[in-house]
Amino acid sequence: MTDLIQGLYSEGEKIADTKAPAGPIDKKWTQRKFDAKLVNPANRRKLDVIVVGTGLAGGAGAATLGEAGYNVKAFCYQDSPRRAHSIAAQGGINAAKNYKGDGDSIHRLFYDTVKGGDYRSRETNVYRLAEVSADIIDQCVAQGVPFAREYGGLLDNRSFGGVQVSRTFYARGQTGQQLLIGAYQALERQIAAGTVEMFTRHEMLEVIVVDGKARGIIARDMVTGEIETHLADAVVLASGGYGNVFFLSTNAMGCNVTAAWRAHRKGAYFGNPCYTQIHPTCIPQHGDKQSKLTLMSESLRNDGRIWVPKRAEDCDKDPRQIPEEDRDYYLERIYPSFGNLVPRDIASRQAKNMCDEGRGVGPAVVELQEDGSEREVRRGVYLDFAEAISRMGKDAVSAKYGNLFDMYERITGDNPYETPMRIYPAVHYTMGGLWVDYDLQSSIPGLFVTGEANFSDHGANRLGASALMQGLADGYFVMPNTIRNYLADGPFDKLDESHPAVQEARQSVESRVERFLTMGGTRSADSYHKELGRIMWEYCGMERTEEGLKKAIGMIRDLREDFWTNLRVPGQGRELNQSLEKAGRVADFLELGELMCIDALHRRESCGGHFRAESQTEDGEALRHDDEFAYVAAWEFAGDGDGRMSAPVLHKEDLVYEFIELKQRSYK
């Protein structure tokens, strides 16, 4: 291991092997499925698997493992698995079906995803994702997912940001909802069949590791407050992303990093934590009491045109009074071939640039500057459907986007058929997550990680309609086929709740809960969360600098220290206590935030959603440094004492591109 670098981290061994089989890329998955050991049906019912999280990845995974005959225990913090935040995805799901005959193929979806991720994803995993994408559509249709159809009764497709083919399947603006309900129904069917036992309103607070293997979890029953021990032969985390570290994001209120972070503290490497996606088409913030931001599907960019006034003095005017020649359709101007359909990271950053130049629209909000001073900035750009309405007619626009327009009007009070919408980027998705190998196994044997919770497929930027694809690919097709190779060596030694490692995990959870309840400070968990969010957004948001990140690390450490002395959690442990739930989540966000800043600081290049101001082309585009940074940063937790985390250890997994040539991305 190296000495401390920049006083913040050290470097350990490289990750040499990701366990992908050798051979041509289009044969690897077939080979892996063949090589992976089988578990005979009679033995499956002797094997216990825990699945944490029941969104697309977890719900689909738990249902599929149940169908196969394993003993599954599934956990979610909501009151029903149907609520998971996958439900909020609007736009669609990609699949290389080539139903439009426009030149799509598995290879093209693979290529687009690697390119869209700015060449920071692992080729083998992405190829497999593209390969199973078509099976997902078949599966969902068989379950009764009501995808949009044409009059001939066949499935309709639309195009999405960052690509030039129509491969996105959709169900109006509720694709995530319909896919999740499909997975939920498959899961409920297994619950009825007795293969899956469902624990709703349960939160995983610790992973149990025995002899180096994941053997269960400690969970809290959020209704009774009881701390429970659940043992198993393997654990699957499908607990979603960590965008709520920013406080304001498009995530649901309850989305959190706790399951992933507790696993990280127990030895699971965290991959690329700084890769976050800021989604370009969200409704701008209205005030400082705001609890979350709302996204509108980027499918709006198919027909809506994005612009700001050419002159700052026009920003106050009614947009309808600003003539064409005084408008700057900046995406169409800068990127003539992709126009309004450039990838999300680019669309977001250009919106920020326009507002930084003083050409933003809508109410001004007070912002913290790099130097600590405050200034008022308008944070919004127009998304205009006037041209689409005159071209397609109001009815056609309404049929395609009606629910999104209604949603916008409900939240803002403005009618988008009459006046352009105002949009601004918001934190939406985290490409980073727990590091996994080709089998989706983390660095803790027996701990598998699927969906947004892992880091695996999207590199430094995710393309639209690919999150649903990955969640269901992992859940229905990948994890069930790889976990069997691990389970084939089971059932593992019978474990008792009195085992020291189980006791230790339980003890640590109980003492943490106790500490929250007895701290008796003055500030609520929410107030810390908001403050952390402001630091992260300012210094680790759309643009990052060395100076800002260093400053943020200091601020987060101070805030964390204050949290552990001055927090107030009302109520008791043995009851439904939402303040206690929040306290645990914020405590983990306060540690994750520091690791994100360290990761962002160490990556002295720009790539995808990670934009370092020091590394840009003359045109202001992200400038990668492939010679130095073509690797996955997998961080190992190095212990802590007295509430301070020790410097984490960086393990590099070199990204080797055998099948795609690395290029500087261009969407011009």
Add this chain to the structure above:
Amino acid sequence: MNLTLKIWRQAGPQAKGSMETYQVTDISEDMSFLEMLDVLNEDLTERGEEPVAFDSDCREGICGMCGLMISGHAHGPEVTTTCQLHMRSFRDGETITIEPWRADAFPVIKDLVVDRSSFDRIIQAGGFISANTGAAPEAHSVPVPKPLADRAFESAACIGCGACVAACPNASGMLFMGAKITHLGSLPQGQPERWARVQNMVATHDAEGFGGCTNIGECSAACPKEIPLDVISTLNSDLRKSRSQRH
């Protein structure tokens, strides 16, 4: 704006609850209803009192986790979810009563939080199409006529929030159940299990303590996703037909 809130407080499932009065001040009309409750809770926490427990998650009107009776209306005065209700729908100085969903099948857990797991059990009884992973035929092998696909989609928009039950004088779950029966029964893929589905779901619905439908229509009027009342007709029609089917 400044508001008076009368809120149902109940310490636990067995505890006796009561309405308590609170004041909130300086509420902006752009805030959502739940953000207004966040302000109250932050206030209560600062004063050392226990915040009001209520459910919410996505806060964008799609997960179905939130649901409050607001001055006697499920999800309040607008046709939307509680999280998408904004304070511009209220007047300065107004008194607002806030209660949990009231139904035998939705017992109160704490304050405004109720247990809706009875909905999950109705789905377990048959609200699915049995299609194991990997067993699916090519998606285009079965075309679905657009009108049927649209009818399925319209019913599938249900978010399982429970407003229909809360609004119904009989606390019936027929709109919720009818939406699922209509969604799956409209599709070719849903035909093999159609008759067993309706019988099993209805039996579970009744056993869970939901009431029967008496065609009042409050459910559909309160539904944030505007599920049409005629899904109950489809449900009843399927139930009648199922009795003469072999399955």
